Amino acid sequence: MDRTILHRIAPPLAFAFALCILVVCCYDSGFTGLPPTEKRYVAAKAGIANLLRNDKKNMQREPWEKLATEFRDIYNADPAWPNRPAALFRAAEAFEQLATRSCARSDARQAINCYETVALRHASSRLADDALFRAARMRAAWLRDEKGALTLLERIKKQYPNGDMLGEAEALEKAIKAASRGRAAPEALAAITRPTSQLADEQAETASAKKSAAAFAGDLPLRYRAAKSRMTALGKDKIKSCWRQPWEELREEFLKIHKAGKHRLAVNALFQAAACQQSLAACSRLSADSRKAEEMYINVSRQYPAHALADDALFNAALIRWDRKKGGSEANDLLEKIVRDYPRGDMAPQARRMLARMAPGQKAPAKKTAVAEKTPEKPELQVLSWDSHGKNSVEISLELSAPSKYTLRKIDAARGRPPRLVLDLENAAVVSDVRKGVTVNGSLLQAVRVRDIKNGGASLQFDFRDVRLFEARNEDDPCRIVLAVAAGNARLPGNTTTVAAKGKKNVIAAKAPPTARATQVSNMASQLGLTVHRVFIDAGHGGKDPGTSHNKITERDITLDIGLALGRLLQANGLEVIYSRTRDRAIALSERTRLANVAKADLFVSVHVNAHDNAAVSGFETYFLDLASNPQAARVAMIENAASDKRLGDMQNMLAEVMLNARADESKRLASDIQRLSMFRLKKRQYSVRDNGVKSAPFHVLLGAQMPAVLVEVGYCSNTAEARNLATAKYRNAIAEGVAEGILAYRNRLLNNRTAENALTGRRADAM
Numbered sequence: 065m066d067r068t069i070l071h072r073i074a075p076p077l078a079f080a081f082a083l084c085i086l087v088v089c090c091y092d093s094g095f096t097g098l099p100p101t102e103k104r105y106v107a108a109k110a111g112i113a114n115l116l117r118n119d120k121k122n123m124q125r126e127p128w129e130k131l132a133t134e135f136r137d138i139y140n141a142d143p144a145w146p147n148r149p150a151a152l153f154r155a156a157e158a159f160e161q162l163a164t165r166s167c168a169r170s171d172a173r174q175a176i177n178c179y180e181t182v183a184l185r186h187a188s189s190r191l192a193d194d195a196l197f198r199a200a201r202m203r204a205a206w207l208r209d210e211k212g213a214l215t216l217l218e219r220i221k222k223q224y225p226n227g228d229m230l231g232e233a234e235a236l237e238k239a240i241k242a243a244s245r246g247r248a249a250p251e252a253l254a255a256i257t258r259p260t261s262q263l264a265d266e267q268a269e270t271a272s273a274k275k276s277a278a279a280f281a282g283d284l285p286l287r288y289r290a291a292k293s294r295m296t297a298l299g300k301d302k303i304k305s306c307w308r309q310p311w312e313e314l315r316e317e318f319l320k321i322h323k324a325g326k327h328r329l330a331v332n333a334l335f336q337a338a339a340c341q342q343s344l345a346a347c348s349r350l351s352a353d354s355r356k357a358e359e360m361y362i363n364v365s366r367q368y369p370a371h372a373l374a375d376d377a378l379f380n381a382a383l384i385r386w387d388r389k390k391g392g393s394e395a396n397d398l399l400e401k402i403v404r405d406y407p408r409g410d411m412a413p414q415a416r417r418m419l420a421r422m423a424p425g426q427k428a429p430a431k432k433t434a435v436a437e438k439t440p441e442k443p444e445l446q447v448l449s450w451d452s453h454g455k456n457s458v459e460i461s462l463e464l465s466a467p468s469k470y471t472l473r474k475i476d477a478a479r480g481r482p483p484r485l486v487l488d489l490e491n492a493a494v495v496s497d498v499r500k501g502v503t504v505n506g507s508l509l510q511a512v513r514v515r516d517i518k519n520g521g522a523s524l525q526f527d528f529r530d531v532r533l534f535e536a537r538n539e540d541d542p543c544r545i546v547l548a549v550a551a552g553n554a555r556l557p558g559n560t561t562t563v564a565a566k567g568k569k570n571v572i573a574a575k576a577p578p579t580a581r582a583t584q585v586s587n588m589a590s591q592l593g594l595t596v597h598r599v600f601i602d603a604g605h606g607g608k609d610p611g612t613s614h615n616k617i618t619e620r621d622i623t624l625d626i627g628l629a630l631g632r633l634l635q636a637n638g639l640e641v642i643y644s645r646t647r648d649r650a651i652a653l654s655e656r657t658r659l660a661n662v663a664k665a666d667l668f669v670s671v672h673v674n675a676h677d678n679a680a681v682s683g684f685e686t687y688f689l690d691l692a693s694n695p696q697a698a699r700v701a702m703i704e705n706a707a708s709d710k711r712l713g714d715m716q717n718m719l720a721e722v723m724l725n726a727r728a729d730e731s732k733r734l735a736s737d738i739q740r741l742s743m744f745r746l747k748k749r750q751y752s753v754r755d756n757g758v759k760s761a762p763f764h765v766l767l768g769a770q771m772p773a774v775l776v777e778v779g780y781c782s783n784t785a786e787a788r789n790l791a792t793a794k795y796r797n798a799i800a801e802g803v804a805e806g807i808l809a810y811r812n813r814l815l816n817n818r819t820a821e822n823a824l825t826g827r828r829a830d831a832m
Contacts, residue, residue, distance in 0.1 A: 101142040105151055108134045112158065123165055132158035132174075149186040152178055153195055160202065167632045172206035183219075193224040197233055210240050288329050291317045295340065306347040306748070308808070309637050315340035331368045335377060338364060342384065351444075351465050358384045362398075375402050375409035382418070443468035443492040445522065447740055449757045452507040456554035460509065460526065460547040463740075467543055468492045472536050482510060483531045485547065487524045494522045508551055596811040598640040600665035600771075603627035604672040607650025612675040615787035619673040620648060622790055626778060627671050629800035637808060657769040667734065667807060668773035670766065673790065675782040682783040683754030684746070684799075686739040687775040688731035689766040730772040732758065737809040738776060742802030749798040751789065753779075772810075776803060 111131055115122045122128075135155035139148050156178030163171035179199035183192045200216035203209040213236075220233040291314060298310050318337035322330050338360035345353035361384070364377035382398035395418075402415040447463035469490040477483040494514055501513045511527040530551035537546050548556045603623040605611030611619025624645065631641040642663045644656045660668045674685070735758045746753045756777075766773040778799050779786040789795040 101138060101145045102147070104134070104138050104141070105147065105154075108138065108151075108154065112154070122161075125162060125166060128158050128162035128165075131155075132162070132178075136178075149182050149189040149191050152182050152186075153191050156182065156195065156198070160198070163202075163206065167636050169206060169635065172202055176202050176207075180216075187223070193220050193227040193229040193233075196220050196224075197229045197236070200233070201236060204236070204240050213240055285329060287317070288321050288333060291321070292336065295336065299343065305343070307637070308344060308348065311340050311344040311347075315344070331364065331371045331373055334360075334364050334367070335373050338377065338380070342380065345384070354384055354387070357381075369405075372409075375406040375411040375415075378402050378406075379411040379415060382415070386418075442466070443489070445489065445492060445494045445498055445524075448498045448502075448512065448524075449736075449739075449755075450504070450507070450509055451557075451758060451760070452509070453557040454554060456508055456530075456552040457548070457550045457557050458508040458528075459557045460549070461544050462487075462524070462547075463544040464492070465543070467538070468545075470536075470545060472534075472547070474531060474534065482527045482529065484528065485526045485531065485534060485549070487526070487536075487545070487547070488517060488521060489524070490521045491519065492521050494524075508549060595814050596639065596666045596807070598642065598663065598665045599631075599634055599667045599669060599807060600642045600644070600660035600663060601627045601631050601634075602644040602656045602660075602668065602670040604670055606645050606648055609650055612673060612781060614675055614782040615784055617673065617781035617787045617790050619781065622673050622778070622781075622796065623671045624648065625793075626796050626800050626803075629797055630669070630671070630803050633800055633804040634807065637804070639807075654768065657767065657773070660773075661768070661770045666771055667810075668766070668769045668771055669738075669803065669807065670773070670775040671803075672775060672777050674777040674780045676780055677782075679782050679784065682780045682786045683756035684739070684742060684779060685756035685759055685777045686735040686742075687759050687766075687777070688735040689728065689760070689769075689773060731766075731774055732760075733813070734772045734807070734810045735774045737813070738774060738803050738806030741805040741809055742776075742799065745802030745805060746798055749794075751795065751798065753786075 108131060111134070115127050115131065132155045135151045135158065139151040139155065142148075156175045159171055159175035159178060163169075163175055176199050179195040179202070182189070182195035183199070186192055196216045196219055200213040200220075203216065204213040217233045217237045217240075220227065220229055224230065295314055298305055298314065304310055315337045318333045318340065321333040322337065324330075338357055341353065341357040341360050345357045358381045361377040361381035364371075365374040365381075368374055378398050379402060382395040382402075385398065386395040399415040399419050402409065402411050403419070406412055443464045443466040445462055445464055448461070449463075450458055450460045452458045470487055472485060472487045475484050475486060499514045501511070503511050508529055509526060510529055513525045513527075515523050515525075517523050526547070526549075528549060528551070531549055532552065532554075533550045533556050535548045535556055537548075538544075539546060550556045603620075603626070605620040605623060607620070609620065611623070613619065624647075627643065628646065631643060634641050642660070642665060644651055644659060656670070657668065739755070739758050743753065743755045766775060779790055781787045781790060
């Protein structure tokens with residue numbers, strides 16, 4: 065019996081004994097033996113490592129703020145703890161990680177303060193020179209405080225001449241001093257935008273710092289690898305990958321590496337520069353960007369015909385040309401050159417397959433020994449907008465990618481059919497958004513319809529309530545056709561040759577573009593060489609003035625959120641931003657423009673949310689200061705002007721001054737860019753938004769502004785679907801992106817750099 069009991073309890077006893085041995089062997093006596101402060105520090109360090117591995121959570125603000133607070137508490141908990149400088153350094157590192165994600169200067173300032181406190185209070189610590197360097201780097205790139213950064217770098221050189229940060233400090237000092245026009249050098253900006261390495265492995269961090277210093281000093285292989293890494297990271301960034309500035313900076317970095325001298329990386333750098341331009345073109349969808357990418361690839365094959373990348377470059381150029389020309393035989397010459405000159409290259413099979421896919425019977429272009437000359441681009445109607453000048457006149461703008469011949473005829477009303485104008489574009493395409501057509505309410509224009517015609521062109525049919533006079537003109541900034549129509553006793557808007565609408569058909573042949581002199585006179589800001597450095601952002605309403613409120617949306621909250629996001633985007637692209645308010649407080653309408661004038665802002669942008677008695681009304685619209693163009697615009701102006709303290713006499717005097725001033729024209733151009741690119745960005749983010757176009761109205765908040773000024777109505781909170789969108793941060797951020805891109809496009813127009821998105825960098829000596 066005893067043996068039976070012993071036999072039964074033996075296995076559990078053996079398991080318990082083995083478990084005790086396992087606990088003894090694996091027990092971390094080191095951790096449990098640590099002082100309480102050291103335990104907290106080790107746990108917080110593990111928190112940073114875990115957060116960096118969590119791609120979803122590390123993009124949130126709260127985890128980084130908690131870690132920074134924890135490290136600060138550790139620092140303050142035990143004054144006798146010998147590792148206090150490391151805790152404060154970690155707090156600064158957490159704030160720096162947060163700043164790279166939030167793009168907020170306030171977070172960057174907290175990081176800088178922590179770093180400088182480490183160097184001030186713990187000058188003998190081995191982390192003091194690291195802290196000074198990081199603070200200097202952030203001052204240069206985030207605050208554009210080059211003087212403060214140079215002062216900190218000088219401290220490193222004097223106090224820590226034998227420290228491990230001396231080489232990198234000298235390199236950064238050289239980069240900052242080489243900057244032009246007060247803008248931090250691209251290398252300094254790149255240094256702050258890349259993620260900060262973790263302090264845990266100090267040897268690895270020191271090696272990385274030395275590599276970076278060598279790159280700044282001109283080590284081309286390291287600079288090339290660093291640029292390739294940035295290029296890969298940028299391609300994966302869903303937001304920044306569609307910004308112009310990062311791609312342009314990378315392209316210029318690769319071009320600098322290529323121009324540095326004859327070396328084995330020259331051709332690779334030139335190829336990667338073309339790839340950056342191709343990525344930019346894929347996002348901007350601008351023919352000018354595509355043409356430039358094509359030319360850059362062709363230049364690779366022209367300069368390095370014997371290199372292994374030559375056929376790759378030709379093939380990429382052929383793909384771009386094929387896509388830009390919407391198929392056809394235009395890419396044949398490049399494909400045939402690959403097959404003929406590089407028959408054993410890795411691109412030859414693909415070139416043959418692409419040639420084989422050509423339509424049967426299509427005549428291939430004659431073989432040429434040189435790159436074929438560029439054929440004229442097929443025009444594309446990209447934007448259709450209209451501006452009602454009262455109930456009996458309207459101006460319609462058709463923006464094209466290239467000039468197009470056209471004819472315009474009138475068809476009289478008959479049997480219930482309204483009078484209409486038909487404009488036929490020869491050999492032109494129409495983008496899908498315009499092709500859908502539109503029905504218009506409250507305007508002389510009633511409807512627009514689009515259809516294809518046999519010769520490959522497009523026909524646009526405009527229905528009107530009545531037509532007495534009409535006219536057409538060409539403009540080239542941007543390239544567009546403008547139709548002006550009047551009824552009753554109204555005058556035609558604009559300034560062209562009038563054509564009486566008598567008879568069944570009045571044909572107007574395409575006119576020559578206006579002369580350069582006429583264009584310069586109509587664009588005074590460009591003529592005077594003005595540009596944009598400082599933007600005043602006005603978040604509408606605030607404090608005791610909540611603005612409109614429907615469907616749980618309050619205007620003052622939405623405008624503040626969009627305004628702050630817009631400011632962060634503009635700052636990230638090199639602009640200085642001033643806000644009318646950064647919190648929920650009341651500001652008089654007249655005070656807003658006064659603040660902008662005092663700050664000497666270059667642009668004034670006011671953000672608002674719209675509402676309507678009809679819940680079905682929706683859409684995005686942009687206003688500039690002028691007399692109301694239609695009853696709907698007058699209604700919106702009346703609502704937004706409700707809090708104004710202006711008298712009628714003040715209004716009359718200021719409106720007279722506005723209409724005699726070139727600012728009205730510049731404001732209209734700014735409004736057009738913001739409207740166009742905001743719609744582009746929202747649609748790219750898969751939001752279906754009604755384009756209500758650009759309108760004019762006498763908004764009090766715009767009166768007195770001594771710079772181009774616009775008011776953006778981001779949507780109707782009275783519309784259920786639009787209110788649902790406005791309630792989401794993702795949608796508000798998309799709006800901020802679109803408005804920012806519009807501002808940058810306007811700035812680029814002034815610099816004669818005709819691009820559409822995010823090119824707001826200092827103008828280089830070799831800029832076109």
